Each structure stands twice: as C-alpha cells, then as structure tokens.
Amino acid sequence: MGRPPLRSVLRRVAAGVVVLWVAATTAYLALLAAPGDTVDTLIGDGVDTPQIRADIIAEWGLDRPAVVQYLDYLWRLVHGDLGRSYLLQRPVAEVIGEQLAPTLILSVAAATLGVLLALIIAVVTAGDRRPWLRRLSSGTELLLVSTPSFLIGLVLLSVLSFRFGLFPVAGGADLRALVLPTITLALPIAGLLAQVLRDGVDRALDEPFVLTARSRGLTERVVLARHALRHALLPAVTLAGWLFGTLLGGAVIIEQVFGRPGLGQVTLNAVTSKDMPVVLAVVTLSAAVYVVVNTAADLVSLVIDPRLRRS
Amino acid sequence: MGDLVSVEDLHVTFDTPTGEVAAVRGIDLTVAAGECVAIVGESGSGKSVTARTLVGLAGRDARIRAARLELAGTDVRAHRPRDWRQVRGRVAGLVLQDALVSLDPLRTVGAEIAEVLATHEIVRRSERAGRVGHLLDLVHVPEPQRRARQHPHQLSGGLRQRALIASALAGEPALLIADEPTTALDVTVQAQILALLAERRAAGLSLLLISHDLAVVAQIADRVLVMRDGRVVEQGPTERLLRAPEHPYTRQLLDAVPSASSRGRRLSATTGPARTALPARPEVRRGDTVLTATGLTKRYGDHTVVRDVGFTIGRGETLGLVGESGSGKSTVARIVAGLLEPDEGTVAFERTPWTSVAERTRRPLRRQLQVISQDPLGSFDPRWNVQRVIAENLDPDISRADRTDHVVELLHRVGLDRNLLGRHPRALSGGQRQRVAIARAIATRPSLIICDEPVSALDVSVQAQVLDLLADLRAADGTALLFISHDLGVVHHLADRVLVMADGAVVEQGPVGDVFTYPRHDYTRSLLAALPALVTTGRP
Known part of the structure; x- marks a missing residue:
C-alpha cells in the first residue's frame, strides 16, 4: 500500500483551515447581528449604573471598531485563546475543557460501536446467501435510521433501566452509565452505514475482479474481507466522517435525555443567556471536529484507493 | 493419459423470478492435455456459462446436470465448495476480459499474484516475492519487481492482461480458461497476448478459449466449437471449420467478419431497412x-x-x-x-x-454534426425512454402531434419496431442501443x-x-x-x-x-x- 503524496495531504489540510476560518467568522457575524446588547448580557441581574457600563465597555474593549474586535478575536483564536465567558467570568477554554471529555468519550464510543455494528451487519447480510436475514436487517435499519435518537433513548431507558434496572437512569459517573447513551447514538449510525456498506459489497461482488478472486480458490470469507469490503469502504468512510460530525449535535440532545454532563448543557446555557464567547467557542470547536474528521476521512480514502492519488 | 476436461451432455439452467432459463442445453466438450480448444459464439450463446461451470462458478442460481463432468480425471459433479476451492487456480486458472476490472483495482498486481501462491501454498512465504517476479517475467512483463508494486491502472492494457495471465498461472494449473482474453485490446497488443498464450501452450499448458471472434481464436486453436442458444452447432479442427463450414450459422459468423474482401457486400444475413431515401435537402451540394x-x-x-x-x-x-x-x-x-x-x-x-x-x-x-459513441448507454439519460431519447433531436418546429410519427419512422429506418418506444436504455440489447443512437443521430439530418x-x-x-x-x-x-x-x-x-x-x-x-x-x-x-x-x- 503506497503512501499518499505529500501534496494532496497538504491541499486537504489547507482546505480544512479555510473552512475553520469561514465557520469562526460566520458565527461571529451571526452573533453580532443578533438582537440585544452585549453590555446588558454582561451586567445580567447585577447593578446597572452608567459608571459600571463604562467600566465594562473599557474592560472588554467593546468601544473599539467592529473590525478591530473581529481581528482581535481571530488573533486570539489562532493562539488558542477562546476568551472569557460573560456569564461565568472564567476562561472559555476552562469551561469547555471540563465538559469536553464526557461528550468526546460518548461520541467516540458511539462512533466506534456504530461502525463495528455496521461492518458486522454488512458482512453477514451481503450477497444472496441468507435472503430472509437480509430482509429482516434492512427493515430494522430503516426503522432505526428514521427514528429520532431521543425516542430510541427513551425506549431503551424505560425497558432496560426502569423495568429491569440493568443500567443507571441518569448520571455520568461510571462506565455503566455510558452504555445506554452510546447504544442510543450508535444504532442510527449503524443502520445508515450498514445500508451503504452492504450496497457497496453487493456491487463489488458483481465485479469481474471478484470472479477472478473466486477463480483463485479463495474462501467466500476472504473474497468478502479482502476484496469486496475494501471497495465498499470508500463511500462508507466519507459518510462516516460526516456522521461523526452530527454525533456531536446528537450528543447534546442525548445528554439531556440521560442527564449526562457534557457540552450539551454548556451550549444550552450559553445560547439562552447570550454568552457570546462560549457560543463562539462551541461553534468553532464543532467546525474543527468536522474539519479534522473529514480531512481524516479524505486521507483514509487516499490510502484505500490508489486511483485517487493521481495528481 | 486421459482428457483434462471431459464433459458429456452438460445442461445449465438458471432459476429466475420469471422461471427457469436454460443457458446450456446438452453439450459435449473435451480438452486433451496440451490441446487448445476454442468455443465461439455470440453473447447469450452459453459459452461463458460453460467455461465458468468448469470451475464451479456458474453462479448461485445455476442448476447443473451432466452425464459426465470430469476435470483431470476427477468427477466434479458432487463437489462441495471446499472441493471446488482446490480446483480453482490449481487445476484450472481463469482469465477474463479487461484486466482493469478483472484485477482488483485497489491492490497491486504483485499482491494479486501472491494471493494465489498463498492460497494454494505453492511456495513458502519468504519466497513469494521472488516467485511473483518470476511469474511476471514468464509472461514477458519488463521490470517485474517494479511492476509488481504497481496497481492495474498504472499499467498499459497489454501489461495488465499479462499480469492477469500471470496470476492465473501462479497455481501451476494444467488448464487455462480464457474468456475473451483479448477483446478489450488493440490489434497489435492482441497479437502479442495470443502469442503469449501460444507460447504457454507450447510449454505444455492446455487452453480453453472463449470468444465471439472466430478470427482471433483461429490463430491458436486446434479445434473450434461453435455455440448457439446453448448448443454446439458445429465443431471440428480449426482449419476444416474455416475452410469448409457445414452449418449455416458458422458460415454466417464467417461472413460477418468485415475485411478488405467484404467491401461492397452486406455482412449480415438479415434484410436491411428499406432504403427509403429522404427527399434530398436543398443545401446538399455533391462534391464539395x-x-x-x-x-x-x-x-x-x-x-x-x-x-x-x-x-x-x-x-x-x-x-x-x-x-x-x-x-x-x-x-x-x-x-x-x-x-x-x-x-x-x-x-x-x-x-x-x-x-x-x-x-x-x-x-x-x-x-x-452528430456523434455516435462506443457505449451508447453512457450517452443516454437512463431515465429517458427510447421515444424521448430520439425525439430530443427532432426539429423543434415539428408539431407535438407529429413527433411520435417521426420517431417511429426513424426507428423503422434503423430496423427497429415501434414497440420499443417505451423501453429504457438498460432494457435494450447492445445492438438495439447502437441502433437507437444512430436513429437519434440521423434525426437531425446531419x-x-x-x-x-x-x-x-x-x-x-x-x-x-x-x-x-x-x-x-x-x-x-x-x-x-x-x-x-x-x-x-x-x-x-x-x-x-x-x-x-x-x-x-x-x-x-x-x-x-x-x-x-x-x-x-x-x-x-x-x-x-x-x-x-x-x-x-x-x-x-
């Protein structure tokens, strides 16, 4: 397996940086255009006098021209400084840092489980060996994909936690509390990915190179794993990159359903109270995750398919 | 020593949703050791199904029945998947048409060849790379070590096909089944690949060639079987078959080959479309x-x-x-x-x-100015039916009411019937598609x-x-x-x-x-x- 040439890697990384900049800027502009005064937000329920207002404006540099504020924001962003939360009066990096870990753990766990399930389902049900299993599987997948994830979460909760008490109802303390949210988020992903993968495997199985592979005396399992699955992975990898991005959004809701700590709670509070630096940071962070994951997906595609490496 | 392939009264049928379809209807076939036998026929004649049946790859829905079906002296009629895996690549190798799609495009050609060596444990793991190089050398691929690390798309058509042949030879089979091995190739490359096959045969390999082209297989085959609708209509030594074909269908196949000597005469036996010349266009100026x-x-x-x-x-x-x-x-x-x-x-x-x-x-x-391409399927919108495909090129001034009549007339000119109007490109045969493409082209009177x-x-x-x-x-x-x-x-x-x-x-x-x-x-x-x-x- 050859290494992708440096140039195509660099091109993708550069494109990622541009996307990040656009995301950060768009979020900045959107919040700028939103109604309400920043000073009001900062004062909140505190004492409101012209003197305090003037102090706040001076302290946060709100009297500077908008362009200067924007450039200052970008400059600090490049250096990893996300600013201070208006509401909590603490560095945003600290606020998010505390809550990032639970969300990330949940997302990565769900993505891993989803991909594994999809791979197993696709390999077992691809081809025409077990038509009944295939029909059952695609029906279930369709159901999972079209059901909102919070509903899946509520059903799992009411059966496994309330009825049988197998898992805790809420909280994020131990590993057992991670099980249900992970499954909830993983099931729709598994359903969607399994469909794409199986479709890819089916198409690959019809290709002449599979006939050639079989004519070499390979077992059906090797034909699937070594030849067909790899072709099916190409569209699935692209889709998986996108799915992981949506996982973060999904996690926000699921964290509420299962009462888990995480970015969900932070985001909700920041948006409702117009805590601009925190909202900006969450948006930029989500964009960064999207960019990183999708760039990774593109690079994985380059590794899988040598034909894409032609410059 | 007996025959390498010995088949008597082979029937292959497929279960389809619309009922059973017979692809092969009772053929006899033998290939002696060191012999080169060719099966010639059109698509749908059952020639490829016959070839694939010999390695147990006719397909999951295939039902196979034969009075005798022996490979290298072994009855394979009751073979289970595990037994077939011992046959494939080891007793008989298979070479298909275009190596660009017949070799796994995601893997290096070296890995594809080594796969056979590993599956049948031909050589020790440490010797595999060396054997891959040796095999590529055997089929005259220059710089075998470098080529082994390349992917099919990085090789020319001829080199790819050689690599595919090398992979089929890796298990040292006594029989090589080649299904249209040169069809996708240029004429000079085709000649080289045929020379390579002839060379391997001189080294003791038995060959079963499958092709639609009599002229190609005639170059190296000892015997030719002509198949049509699942039956062998004629067979015999190549020279005799070409010189004195007995069956009308063989003669028809021979007549269909275009060449210098066929200039000015019709190639097909079918009656052509009526030569209804359209009224000459005023702007036609002959000679310019x-x-x-x-x-x-x-x-x-x-x-x-x-x-x-x-x-x-x-x-x-x-x-x-x-x-x-x-x-x-x-x-x-x-x-x-x-x-x-x-x-x-x-x-x-x-x-x-x-x-x-x-x-x-x-x-x-x-x-x-109109264009007709090699693959009309790619030049048709798959969601459009024949009527829409052709009507798109009609003169916009023709009234809506007259358009269908014009399309039908064009279909008649290219020898097609109006019952194809509602068909979609995928549901047409290759010849019908090309006729529709021609009808579309002449619709503008180019x-x-x-x-x-x-x-x-x-x-x-x-x-x-x-x-x-x-x-x-x-x-x-x-x-x-x-x-x-x-x-x-x-x-x-x-x-x-x-x-x-x-x-x-x-x-x-x-x-x-x-x-x-x-x-x-x-x-x-x-x-x-x-x-x-x-x-x-x-x-x-």
Missing part, C-alpha cells in the same frame, strides 16, 4: 467539402497528444481514422466535434470557422456523423448488422462519416479514405485500398500484420 481540419495540435502540459493533424472530409464521404489507444484519435474526434479547443490549427465545418469561436456561433450548425468506435463493443454478427445499417444510411442520405476505429477490418470494409495515426501524428493517409494494400509506413505494416486474418480460401 464538409469539413476541413488543418494543423491541429493539442498539448496537455508538455505532453503533445495531437501533432499537426490535417484532413478534409468530402460530402457523403467516409473517412476512416485508425490507430491504437493513445494515438490521439479520440482527441481529434473531440476537436472536430467542437468539444475541445486545439492549441494550434483550425477546423472549418460547412465552410464556417468551427474552432476558436464562441459556442454561440457554433450552435446554429450543431445539428448538422451532413457529418462522427462515429467513435461504434461497433467495438458489439458481437461480430451484431457488428455486421450495424455496419450494414451505416452503409445503407450513408447511401440513402449522402451523410459523411468520420469513422474512428482500432479495427482495420471494419475500416477497410466501410471507409473510402483512411488516416493512420500513431503517437498523435498522421503517419499515412490515402484511399483505403492503397493504404491497406501497399502500406508505406512501418507502423501501418505492423498494424496490418497483427490483424488476425481468416484463412477461408477455397470456401464457396
């Missing part, structure tokens, strides 16, 4: 020039794909353009079609500048049709029908053709003049009879020498 190209040059980076190409096409004339893949003939076609701007040179179509002008100025004349390899993807007999159709339409309408093909026989059959291209430049041009009878350029000579010729002298 439809298209003039001068000094065409096209570069991509520092690679010159077309170099100083010039020619004219007279009204009603057929200009053949021959050359191998990479010779630049398709680039010339795209420039002439007004789809690609040349870096240098000009094209004038109907005495109007055709290059270096805005598409807006070309548009009024666009309908006068003065020039560019035919880019229009019959390369078709069976010999279907090719014959389409060539006859083109000849009829040309005679009736006075349409000029720019006929691009790698098949010299086809060009010799149809063209008035011919242009031979190599490495982007025209190496020779002139009347087709002169160029092909007294070639002056070495390249033209090598093309002609590689042409598989049918020795059919003495046949009535």
Whole structure:
C-alpha cells in the first residue's frame, strides 16, 4: 500500500483551515447581528449604573471598531485563546475543557460501536446467501435510521433501566452509565452505514475482479474481507466522517435525555443567556471536529484507493 | 493419459423470478492435455456459462446436470465448495476480459499474484516475492519487481492482461480458461497476448478459449466449437471449420467478419431497412467539402497528444481514422466535434470557422454534426425512454402531434419496431442501443456523423448488422462519416479514405485500398500484420 503524496495531504489540510476560518467568522457575524446588547448580557441581574457600563465597555474593549474586535478575536483564536465567558467570568477554554471529555468519550464510543455494528451487519447480510436475514436487517435499519435518537433513548431507558434496572437512569459517573447513551447514538449510525456498506459489497461482488478472486480458490470469507469490503469502504468512510460530525449535535440532545454532563448543557446555557464567547467557542470547536474528521476521512480514502492519488 | 476436461451432455439452467432459463442445453466438450480448444459464439450463446461451470462458478442460481463432468480425471459433479476451492487456480486458472476490472483495482498486481501462491501454498512465504517476479517475467512483463508494486491502472492494457495471465498461472494449473482474453485490446497488443498464450501452450499448458471472434481464436486453436442458444452447432479442427463450414450459422459468423474482401457486400444475413431515401435537402451540394481540419495540435502540459493533424472530409464521404489507444484519435474526434479547443490549427465545418469561436456561433450548425459513441448507454439519460431519447433531436418546429410519427419512422429506418418506444436504455440489447443512437443521430439530418468506435463493443454478427445499417444510411442520405476505429477490418470494409495515426501524428493517409494494400509506413505494416486474418480460401 503506497503512501499518499505529500501534496494532496497538504491541499486537504489547507482546505480544512479555510473552512475553520469561514465557520469562526460566520458565527461571529451571526452573533453580532443578533438582537440585544452585549453590555446588558454582561451586567445580567447585577447593578446597572452608567459608571459600571463604562467600566465594562473599557474592560472588554467593546468601544473599539467592529473590525478591530473581529481581528482581535481571530488573533486570539489562532493562539488558542477562546476568551472569557460573560456569564461565568472564567476562561472559555476552562469551561469547555471540563465538559469536553464526557461528550468526546460518548461520541467516540458511539462512533466506534456504530461502525463495528455496521461492518458486522454488512458482512453477514451481503450477497444472496441468507435472503430472509437480509430482509429482516434492512427493515430494522430503516426503522432505526428514521427514528429520532431521543425516542430510541427513551425506549431503551424505560425497558432496560426502569423495568429491569440493568443500567443507571441518569448520571455520568461510571462506565455503566455510558452504555445506554452510546447504544442510543450508535444504532442510527449503524443502520445508515450498514445500508451503504452492504450496497457497496453487493456491487463489488458483481465485479469481474471478484470472479477472478473466486477463480483463485479463495474462501467466500476472504473474497468478502479482502476484496469486496475494501471497495465498499470508500463511500462508507466519507459518510462516516460526516456522521461523526452530527454525533456531536446528537450528543447534546442525548445528554439531556440521560442527564449526562457534557457540552450539551454548556451550549444550552450559553445560547439562552447570550454568552457570546462560549457560543463562539462551541461553534468553532464543532467546525474543527468536522474539519479534522473529514480531512481524516479524505486521507483514509487516499490510502484505500490508489486511483485517487493521481495528481 | 486421459482428457483434462471431459464433459458429456452438460445442461445449465438458471432459476429466475420469471422461471427457469436454460443457458446450456446438452453439450459435449473435451480438452486433451496440451490441446487448445476454442468455443465461439455470440453473447447469450452459453459459452461463458460453460467455461465458468468448469470451475464451479456458474453462479448461485445455476442448476447443473451432466452425464459426465470430469476435470483431470476427477468427477466434479458432487463437489462441495471446499472441493471446488482446490480446483480453482490449481487445476484450472481463469482469465477474463479487461484486466482493469478483472484485477482488483485497489491492490497491486504483485499482491494479486501472491494471493494465489498463498492460497494454494505453492511456495513458502519468504519466497513469494521472488516467485511473483518470476511469474511476471514468464509472461514477458519488463521490470517485474517494479511492476509488481504497481496497481492495474498504472499499467498499459497489454501489461495488465499479462499480469492477469500471470496470476492465473501462479497455481501451476494444467488448464487455462480464457474468456475473451483479448477483446478489450488493440490489434497489435492482441497479437502479442495470443502469442503469449501460444507460447504457454507450447510449454505444455492446455487452453480453453472463449470468444465471439472466430478470427482471433483461429490463430491458436486446434479445434473450434461453435455455440448457439446453448448448443454446439458445429465443431471440428480449426482449419476444416474455416475452410469448409457445414452449418449455416458458422458460415454466417464467417461472413460477418468485415475485411478488405467484404467491401461492397452486406455482412449480415438479415434484410436491411428499406432504403427509403429522404427527399434530398436543398443545401446538399455533391462534391464539395464538409469539413476541413488543418494543423491541429493539442498539448496537455508538455505532453503533445495531437501533432499537426490535417484532413478534409468530402460530402457523403467516409473517412476512416485508425490507430491504437493513445494515438490521439479520440482527441481529434473531440476537436472536430467542437468539444475541445486545439492549441494550434483550425477546423472549418460547412465552410464556417468551427474552432476558436464562441459556442454561440457554433450552435446554429450543431445539428448538422452528430456523434455516435462506443457505449451508447453512457450517452443516454437512463431515465429517458427510447421515444424521448430520439425525439430530443427532432426539429423543434415539428408539431407535438407529429413527433411520435417521426420517431417511429426513424426507428423503422434503423430496423427497429415501434414497440420499443417505451423501453429504457438498460432494457435494450447492445445492438438495439447502437441502433437507437444512430436513429437519434440521423434525426437531425446531419451532413457529418462522427462515429467513435461504434461497433467495438458489439458481437461480430451484431457488428455486421450495424455496419450494414451505416452503409445503407450513408447511401440513402449522402451523410459523411468520420469513422474512428482500432479495427482495420471494419475500416477497410466501410471507409473510402483512411488516416493512420500513431503517437498523435498522421503517419499515412490515402484511399483505403492503397493504404491497406501497399502500406508505406512501418507502423501501418505492423498494424496490418497483427490483424488476425481468416484463412477461408477455397470456401464457396
């Protein structure tokens, strides 16, 4: 397996940086255009006098021209400084840092489980060996994909936690509390990915190179794993990159359903109270995750398919 | 020593949702050790199914019944999957058509060859790389160690096919089954691959060749079986079969091969469409020039794909353009079609500048120039039915009520019935698709049709029908053709003049009879020498 040439890697990384900049800027502009005064937000329920207002404006540099504020924001962003939360009066990096870990753990766990399930389902049900299993599987997948994830979460909760008490109802303390949210988020992903993968495997199985592979005396399992699955992975990898991005959004809701700590709670509070630096940071962070994951997906595609490496 | 392949009364049927379909209906087949046997037939004749049945790969829905089915003396009728895996690659190797898709495009050719070595434990793991190199060397791939690390798309068509053959030989099978092994290749490369197969056979390998092209298999086969509708209609030693074919179908196949000697006569037995000449268009001026190209040059980076190409096409004339893949003939076609701007040179179509002008100025004349491509499926919108595909090209002034009548009339001209109106391209056979493409092209009453390899993807007999159709339409309408093909026989059959291209430049041009009878350029000579010729002298 050859290494992708440096140039195509660099091109993708550069494109990622541009996307990040656009995301950060768009979020900045959107919040700028939103109604309400920043000073009001900062004062909140505190004492409101012209003197305090003037102090706040001076302290946060709100009297500077908008362009200067924007450039200052970008400059600090490049250096990893996300600013201070208006509401909590603490560095945003600290606020998010505390809550990032639970969300990330949940997302990565769900993505891993989803991909594994999809791979197993696709390999077992691809081809025409077990038509009944295939029909059952695609029906279930369709159901999972079209059901909102919070509903899946509520059903799992009411059966496994309330009825049988197998898992805790809420909280994020131990590993057992991670099980249900992970499954909830993983099931729709598994359903969607399994469909794409199986479709890819089916198409690959019809290709002449599979006939050639079989004519070499390979077992059906090797034909699937070594030849067909790899072709099916190409569209699935692209889709998986996108799915992981949506996982973060999904996690926000699921964290509420299962009462888990995480970015969900932070985001909700920041948006409702117009805590601009925190909202900006969450948006930029989500964009960064999207960019990183999708760039990774593109690079994985380059590794899988040598034909894409032609410059 | 007994026969390597011994088959008696083989039947293969497929279970389909619409009932059982019989693909093979009782054939006998033997291949002796060291013998080369060919099965010839059109698509759907059952020849490929027969070949695949021999390695147990006829398909999951296939039902196989035979009085005898033996490979290397072993009855394989009761073989389970595990037994078949011992046969595949070890007793019989399989080579398919285009190696670009018959080798896994995601894996290096070395890995594909090594896979056979590993599966059948031919050599120890540490010796595999060396054996892969040896095998590539055996099939005359230069720089075997470097090539082994490359992917199929990085190799030329000929090298790829050699690598595919190497992978089939890796398990040291006694029998090689080759299903259309040279069909996707240029004529000179085809000759090289046939020479390679002949060489392996001289080294003791038995060959079962499957092809639609009698001329190709006749080069190396000892015996030929002609299949039609799942039955063998005739078989015998190659020489006898070519010289004195007994069955009318064999004769029909032989007659369908276009060549110098077939000029001016019909290739197909079917009656052609009525030569209903349309009323002559007022603007038709016989004898003048439809298209003039001068000094065409096209570069991509520092690679010159077309170099100083010039020619004219007279009204009603057929200009053949021959050359191998990479010779630049398709680039010339795209420039002439007004789809690609040349870096240098000009094209004038109907005495109007055709290059270096805005598409807006070309548009009024666009309908006068039509294109027929090798793969019509790719040029049809898959969601459009035949009626819509053809009606799109009708004169916009024709009233809605009359359009269907016009489409039906065009279908009749290309020998198709009106019951195809509602069909979608996928539901048509290859020959029907090409006829629809022709109907679409002639719908605008063009003065020039560019035919880019229009019959390369078709069976010999279907090719014959389409060539006859083109000849009829040309005679009736006075349409000029720019006929691009790698098949010299086809060009010799149809063209008035011919242009031979190599490495982007025209190496020779002139009347087709002169160029092909007294070639002056070495390249033209090598093309002609590689042409598989049918020795059919003495046949009535």
